[in-house]
Amino acid sequence: MRSDRTRRARNVGIKRDIKSAVKAFFAKPSAKALSAAQSELDTAVKKNLIKKNTASRRKAGLAKAAKAAGVKPGATAKKPAATKTAEKKSATKATTKKPATKTVAAKKPAAKKAPAKKPTTKKAEK
Numbered sequence: 001m002r003s004d005r006t007r008r009a010r011n012v013g014i015k016r017d018i019k020s021a022v023k024a025f026f027a028k029p030s031a032k033a034l035s036a037a038q039s040e041l042d043t044a045v046k047k048n049l050i051k052k053n054t055a056s057r058r059k060a061g062l063a064k065a066a067k068a069a070g071v072k073p074g075a076t077a078k079k080p081a082a083t084k085t086a087e088k089k090s091a092t093k094a095t096t097k098k099p100a101t102k103t104v105a106a107k108k109p110a111a112k113k114a115p116a117k118k119p120t121t122k123k124a125e126k
Contacts, residue, residue, distance in 0.1 A: 014044050025062060029069035037062055 021040045025033040041055040066073065 010047070011049055014040075014047060014049050018044055022058075022062070026065065029066060029071045031066075031071055031073055034062060034066050034071060034073060 018037070018040045021033070021037040025037045038059050041050070041058055044050045045052050045055045063073070
């Protein structure tokens with residue numbers, strides 16, 4: 001019974017979070033509110049509180065409402081800091097590379113080789 005109380009408290013809390021996030025989205029539709037509501041649904045699936053298809057259906061309804069309200073899903077989403085550092089590293093690598101010294105025009109096209117002939121096999125004499 002003690003473990004049931006603990007689980008129930010967790011489940012009620014997650015369901016309350018879902019309801020409040022969805023209500024916040026419908027009260028003032030925005031990309032941030034949509035993301036928060038979808039995240040709460042994903043958390044509930046991860047905790048086995050609701051089924052995957054139920055969450056998918058609810059997220060589809062949220063997306064439909066967002067489209068009707070003119071909210072673009074990724075409009076205010078910022079890139080994580082990890083990708084920014086990766087972009088900086090790739091940019092520095094690209095600028096530090098040495099230019100190619102060989103010219104393309106100096107390269108001659110390779111001549112086609114004739115196909116190799118198959119060796120003939122001797123027939124066994126009878």
